[in-house]
Amino acid sequence: MNRLEYEARLLHKSYPKDDPYGSLSMPVYHTLAYEFATAAEMEDAFCGRTSEHTYSRVTNPTVQHLEERVKEITNAHGVTALNSGMAAISNTFLTLAWSGCNIVTSRHLFGNTYSFFVNTLNAFGVEVRFCDLTNPDEVAASIDGQTCALFVEVITNPQMEVADLMALSRVAHGKGVPLVADTTLIPFSHFAAADFGVDIEVVSSTKYISGGATSLGGLIIDYGRFNWSRSPRLQMLADDSPSAFHDKLRREIHRNLGAYMTPEVAYLQSLGLETLPVRYNRHASTCSALAEQLVSLSGVTGVNYSGLTDNPFFEVSKRQFGDYPGAMLTFNLASKEQCFRFLDRLRLIRRATNLFDNRSLILHPASTIYGSFTAEQRDMMDIKETTLRLSVGLESVDSLLADIRQALSDMP
Numbered sequence: 001m002n003r004l005e006y007e008a009r010l011l012h013k014s015y016p017k018d019d020p021y022g023s024l025s026m027p028v029y030h031t032l033a034y035e036f037a038t039a040a041e042m043e044d045a046f047c048g049r050t051s052e053h054t055y056s057r058v059t060n061p062t063v064q065h066l067e068e069r070v071k072e073i074t075n076a077h078g079v080t081a082l083n084s085g086m087a088a089i090s091n092t093f094l095t096l097a098w099s100g101c102n103i104v105t106s107r108h109l110f111g112n113t114y115s116f117f118v119n120t121l122n123a124f125g126v127e128v129r130f131c132d133l134t135n136p137d138e139v140a141a142s143i144d145g146q147t148c149a150l151f152v153e154v155i156t157n158p159q160m161e162v163a164d165l166m167a168l169s170r171v172a173h174g175k176g177v178p179l180v181a182d183t184t185l186i187p188f189s190h191f192a193a194a195d196f197g198v199d200i201e202v203v204s205s206t207k208y209i210s211g212g213a214t215s216l217g218g219l220i221i222d223y224g225r226f227n228w229s230r231s232p233r234l235q236m237l238a239d240d241s242p243s244a245f246h247d248k249l250r251r252e253i254h255r256n257l258g259a260y261m262t263p264e265v266a267y268l269q270s271l272g273l274e275t276l277p278v279r280y281n282r283h284a285s286t287c288s289a290l291a292e293q294l295v296s297l298s299g300v301t302g303v304n305y306s307g308l309t310d311n312p313f314f315e316v317s318k319r320q321f322g323d324y325p326g327a328m329l330t331f332n333l334a335s336k337e338q339c340f341r342f343l344d345r346l347r348l349i350r351r352a353t354n355l356f357d358n359r360s361l362i363l364h365p366a367s368t369i370y371g372s373f374t375a376e377q378r379d380m381m382d383i384k385e386t387t388l389r390l391s392v393g394l395e396s397v398d399s400l401l402a403d404i405r406q407a408l409s410d411m412p
């Protein structure tokens with residue numbers, strides 16, 4: 001889609017009912033229940049014969065407006081907004097998985113996703129098969145008739161490995177398995193996941209979309225392209241319909257788990273969505289310029305950003321994400337002690353977790369996100385003591401560089 005065209009469509013998308021006051025933006029419907037004129041209309045709504053709202057755990061007009069706006073940008077078949085990125089991931093897998101199935105994925109996973117797969121789902125008879133996603137043959141060999149999905153993060157956090165989605169979707173589809181991708185690190189406004197064979201996209205909208213760390217949220221974007229008659233769990237619903245996943249999610253799973261987005265959050269994230277293209281361009285172009293500068297700073301022993309031409313993922317990253325592969329990078333110093341000293345000396349960049357706040361944020365993954373993991377688990381996941389993760393905010397390149405330079409100076 002032409003960028004200008006989608007920006008205008010996004011900003012001017014109207015909501016479906018006339019507002020008595022002519023409100024220009026979608027009102028926040030802070031309501032739980034909805035009243036019906038007759039019992040028959042109520043029956044129709046509850047039995048799904050009309051799309052009227054019944055109860056805000058199931059649907060809410062303000063949340064639905066956000067879902068519709070995301071649908072507009074992505075051309076998806078169905079979008080579901082939830083209360084966090086983890087809710088998007090857990091709802092997706094509770095829709096896809098069954099006792100005795102397996103998930104094929106990488107060892108390089110976001111910490112809670114790893115824990116959800118290995119600790120939570122495992123107790124319900126779901127096996128997790130880790131493999132090297134840069135090796136399609138190994139991925140193919142790991143998939144069998146009990147595989148519910150191939151799951152990838154488009155750029156792994158914090159290892160910065162870029163998934164070759166075209167190659168991986170060929171492998172998955174050849175074996176009759178859907179490709180599920182966590183695209184949190186590259187927003188759908190700048191990356192058309194479905195064009196690379198992704199069937200279901202999960203996003204932590206807490207990050208780029210919330211509009212500067214305003215709120216937690218998650219999205220499940222279903223492209224309706226997978227043939228669900230090939231899924232042992234969903235084939236009963238499939239009957240040639242692309243809706244099996246979306247229907248099961250909306251009619252059963254998300255209602256039962258009760259993690260739907262709240263109207264206040266949908267309002268904040270709808271505002272965030274309106275400025276997403278502008279903010280992303282600034283975050284990502286600053287990150288790219290900073291990565292190029294960091295390489296030559298003394299004390300920095302390595303910079304990991306797939307926009308750098310000597311990065312092993314440069315080509316695949318450019319093909320998928322264009323000029324700017326996101327606004328997060330990692331870099332290495334000589335030791336954990338140096339990392340801590342550097343962090344303590346920063347004056348502008350904030351020591352905090354989260355990604356794509358308006359402020360630049362930095363942390364030492366090994367001692368924080370992975371702090372409660374064993375040394376063996378950290379080794380297996382390639383989490384190094386010498387790595388710092390930087391999420392680049394909306395400050396200028398020069399002010400960020402000045403802060404980094406002063407914090408690096410006089411390093412012992």
Ligand SMILES: *Cc1c(COP(=O)(O)O)cnc(C)c1O
Binds near residue numbers: 086110153205
């Ligand atoms: C933050 C994050 C999540 C989890 O999102 P929450 O909104 O914090 O629940 C999942 N995946 C990735 C890649 C993330 O960065």
